[in-house]
Amino acid sequence: MDFELSEEQRLLQESVGRLLSDRYGFEQRTAYMKEPGGFSRALWKQYADLGILALPFAEEDGGIGGGPVDIMIVMEAMGRALVLEPYLATVVLAGGVLRHAGSKVLRAGLIPKIADGSLVLALAHSERQSRYDLADVATSAKKDGAGYVLDGAKGIVLHGDSADKLIVSARVSGKQRERDGIGLFLVDAKAKGVSIRGYQTIDGLRAAEVTLAGVKIGAEDVIGDPGKASPVIERVVDEAMAALSAEAVGAMTVMHEVTTDYLKTRKQFGVPIGNFQVLQHAAVDMLMATEQARSMAMLAAMMAAEPNAVERHKSVAAAKVQIGRSGRFVGKTATQLHGGIGMTMEYKVGHYFKRAMAIDVSFGDADHHLATLAKMGGLLAA
Amino acid sequence: MDFELSEEQRLLQESVGRLLSDRYGFEQRTAYMKEPGGFSRALWKQYADLGILALPFAEEDGGIGGGPVDIMIVMEAMGRALVLEPYLATVVLAGGVLRHAGSKVLRAGLIPKIADGSLVLALAHSERQSRYDLADVATSAKKDGAGYVLDGAKGIVLHGDSADKLIVSARVSGKQRERDGIGLFLVDAKAKGVSIRGYQTIDGLRAAEVTLAGVKIGAEDVIGDPGKASPVIERVVDEAMAALSAEAVGAMTVMHEVTTDYLKTRKQFGVPIGNFQVLQHAAVDMLMATEQARSMAMLAAMMAAEPNAVERHKSVAAAKVQIGRSGRFVGKTATQLHGGIGMTMEYKVGHYFKRAMAIDVSFGDADHHLATLAKMGGLLAA
Amino acid sequence: MDLRFNDEETAFRDEVRSFFKKSLPENIRRKMVEGKKIGKEDIVTWQRILNKKGWAVSHWATEWGGTGWSPVKQYIFLDEMQQAPAPSPLQFGVYMVGPVIIAFGNEAQKKKFLPRIANIDDWWCQGFSEPGSGSDLASLKTTAKRAGDHYVVNGQKTWTTLAQYADWIFCLVRTNPDSKKQEGISFLLIDMKTPGITVRPIQTIDGSREVNEVFFDDVKVPLENLVGEENKGWDYAKFLLGNERFGIARVGLSKERIRRLKELASIERVGDKPMIDDERFRTKIAAVEVELKALEMTQLRVVAAAKNGNSNKPDPASSILKIKGSEIQQTISELLFEVVGPYGLPYQPEQIEDDRVNEPPIGPDYAAPLAPTFFNWRKISIYGGSNEIQKNIIAKAILGL
């Protein structure tokens, strides 16, 4: 058992941390939000230079061969900085699909471009009605010669409006909520029949609604075995939840730090408000919630690569429960302890709160995963 | 709308309050607990003299014709004093069955004896397996000439070991958890085939397990229409829950008062511990929980006599939810704020906590009733 | 004791309810139900309808347009208005400065301001909070110095709700810097058109622009705009803040929001069934319904006590109204956010600001306001004395700690 980071990991942590602390001040972030796509292309290039866009990919595919702990390190730093760039969408989600199911040709064609920052990808999986059910896919893929024709609509596609290519899930067989029968397809964002409506999300990031009307897919753009994509999607989403858990921990850490500082400096009734015992205990409660979340983000990182899918999902779901609950609690308490100032756009703590809430409702909120976990019999064998 | 008590009710409140404050000191109560049956027969006689044993019965049956608000007044006072006597068992539960379903003959025979304190009754309804399901009755009543023969077992019969007579529910037809087919029967505690095993409950009161083996019932001791008792049982249990809600409010009020006093007198670090803001806020939280409970006990009292059974049950169930949650919270917090002393048998607050817990698990705990309420569509029409 | 309304009260409730049903403009009602932005125009329109009926300032002294209703009727009126759901008449005029002027203003002030408040001819805002004085209101620093027939006001107010529309602001200002902090404060009425006043909007995290900073730079205010006596403003402010007893729990509003919640949960589907049929979610709704019912009963106890004239000693029940009311409102707003799940994510301010936009909404057409309202309503446990401050007050005033 070992909680220490390796030398490489420490270097990674330092270099990402340094870049983001230099380049992600509050005003800088506000400016990035106004750029096309709602993020900084310049920073994206710097991520490429730092190697973090290549991080989880195999060396033979042009990657660095990092693991979930490396992703955890990056995502926690991104959570601290409240990063806008499509790292989760491109590297973790779409990249995860390529890693686990992409053909050698596809990997060779796409991963070097991800790595050098020239390709932004998005995973278009969830739909208006699917909520948190990964098997709920109504978009259809009909066989068409060697390829397929896609029809349907995808919702809340993270960074779908800046992606060059989309990885789209669609049903080749079976009923709408059946686990079997789902395929994954690489779709050019500019392909005929694809229409994309981008929008900002409550946390200042971007997403899109994607409509697919008779979109033709060549055989070379079919990812993996059509009809057998569910295990891939589940695995990638577990990896994404592990990554989001780390991001949330970064966000909570900042909320806790900022709030503790505020308690030390803000004066009321002639003393720093941190003198008031009730506020002290609230800050301690925030600390405990953050540390419990940190512990579970570590568990999620460790278990993201677990071969047993049931054990993997249980651990990640448990982490998501903790992250969701801690994130809400820390966000609400940070806001409450700041009073009015915490509710303003001009002050950073509210933005972290919004991100924490957005993370909770991404890929299933705490109650959803708690119910899943309960249905699976909980964590401990009876 | 009027929250004021009538002149009679104020007098009732005063006289019961005075009697109990004179006669229910901590040591006195401990002594009563050691008497046969675990309560004071002398006080029981005084309740008779005060008229409260006759309170809810119709004047023509030898009662006083009081309503649920009068019962609320008595029960709240009993909750404050942590009374041991079988008031709920005799007057509210068994008495309720007689009021709603007893024949004129039965009422004439029993109610005057309840009123004068010479008869203790108990309702033997729930069974080992029934938990909180009022329709779960396995005890059987087989037709036997003009009467019936009862076989089965009843559990946690409140004050079943000091009752002169039991009102026993048994199934004349239908399956174990069917609402139809339940009858109610008056059984002498000394009748052949009845065995009673009494015991103390965690709150210092008494209950019993009752076994019925071929117990013969004459036609005159059949209560109401055999097979149609469920509405009666449900109504009586709703009345009992309303009464228990008031008792719980009395207990919570004392816990809150005692704790607030303790905060003012107990010194640590050279100051009364009530100077510490965290403990102040905990005391305020106790106050809020108690007042919310008080409000709901009032609602339950008002709705206990509501003719619409659905509306009646919804309101009483909602009250039981609030009572259960508030009672647990107030009890736990009172104990925590007292520290070690609150956990000792020699100090009163722990006894109130135990009673509050016992009330929660009587006739269904907070979560049980919350689920019921949710199933019934909640309180507000959509 | 009978906690039900008597026949007269029931008849009154029916009258009020049917008036709201008939007279509340449908577009305003719809915006309220949907949680969209209620603009200045909506409030003015509605308050004038009320005022025409004689109900805009129902709780005022009858000589200034009040109705003389009993506390129970006042409660019913507010509860039904919130359930309609209708916007409140402008709080800052009708419930705040109006009663202060009635109680402490001079005859000229009454005649000048009260009819205009009732008819919302003037839009009022409140100048109490300052950047340095959050929970510690009495530490305010804005000064008013006498200079001939006027005061010269300098300083800054903040969290000034809807100051962007305001014709007038009522302010607490420091008129005697040398006395103890509560004692040198006066209550001034200031015309927002006076030179030297600058309003800067503050955007809140939900994206809305309700609150503002208001800067005073050598603002000349005629002496006649002083309410009551100089240096007695703190008493008037306490009077004002103490008037909130009936409305503050917002039980009627929460009832209406729960109905909306149930409606949306019947539309939204989880898998093959409506969300309302999900046991977990249904139980969460029931839990808040129980809390709300308890609060409603508590509120009625307070109202009944007022009816019986026991309103002077602090009532343990009244103290919990604000805290519990805010917790319940926040819980409901969280459940409303939860109903739409991931479709709470799209940020669509245009769908909230104006419901006649050309673009269709993203996701369900009811989703746009839900997450922003959740964030916005965090304010409810902060403003008007945070819940922490409320508990301090209860601990001291009620428990004697």
Added chain:
Amino acid sequence: MDLRFNDEETAFRDEVRSFFKKSLPENIRRKMVEGKKIGKEDIVTWQRILNKKGWAVSHWATEWGGTGWSPVKQYIFLDEMQQAPAPSPLQFGVYMVGPVIIAFGNEAQKKKFLPRIANIDDWWCQGFSEPGSGSDLASLKTTAKRAGDHYVVNGQKTWTTLAQYADWIFCLVRTNPDSKKQEGISFLLIDMKTPGITVRPIQTIDGSREVNEVFFDDVKVPLENLVGEENKGWDYAKFLLGNERFGIARVGLSKERIRRLKELASIERVGDKPMIDDERFRTKIAAVEVELKALEMTQLRVVAAAKNGNSNKPDPASSILKIKGSEIQQTISELLFEVVGPYGLPYQPEQIEDDRVNEPPIGPDYAAPLAPTFFNWRKISIYGGSNEIQKNIIAKAILGL
């Protein structure tokens, strides 16, 4: 970073687990599982089995019988012992006074006491708390005055766990009444057979008699029974209280209790199905499992930090172990009470005290200890510094507030 045990650690866990399986007497294991009373005899029997194996004082310095295990192994050992479930070796000897004697005692004391502590030849109890000194331990009043070759001790201790069995008590006593309150305190070892000592049991609300008052009336204690230096006792007490890092969260015990909870919930039926199939109840169990898993990971972080020798600076993770651990244990005890529903009501102390009583239990045979344990375990958030005190400490030491 790899949070799993490495091969050596896994092998060690298997060894420990199989030893417990083989060597823990079945009647003791059964009483632990069933939540029945573990008597003096049980603890003595078990600790001697451990001592024979060389594991009773595994964390002590090797020269006094310690094992030299790494912090990870120490953690595994404790975790497996709690999960077995086996009783702990007597806390007051093995984890409290033993390490104090090793660190601060003289050679004679070490030789005299340590082997007997390891083999539980002496039963120790702790004399810290006094009636007037709850959270404010340093305000203790029991005095020890020098008189020739001995101290004369007068005063009263309270909450003294299992003093009824004790051969020895270690006490904090005031040896210098004139200095600041932390500075005049000494650490004395007192033979319970000394004339002038009276033990009075305190019954707790669950009906058990674990704790006692201990009165000292002119009790003569030889000077040689002073540990370390006179008036330095507060430092030794802080050392003692700071030693609790590994065991305090009781993660292993909570795991074992959750297994028991699931077992009972599979037996108990609600209507026609086992309680464990009830979605609400199952979800409550899952919720505490998540909290416990998080705490276990947090605990492992603390252990790993100790392994890396970073144990001197306060670790934010370590500070939460006691608070979260107590909350989780209390939640589980509440769920265990809930499993039996109304059959938590019968009070059957004889079924808890001795499981070979003649009378059959009332209701399910597993019910008797559940409600009493719920009440008894309220102590966990009170003793050893209440959770409120813990938060004060964290606010100050970790957050700098």
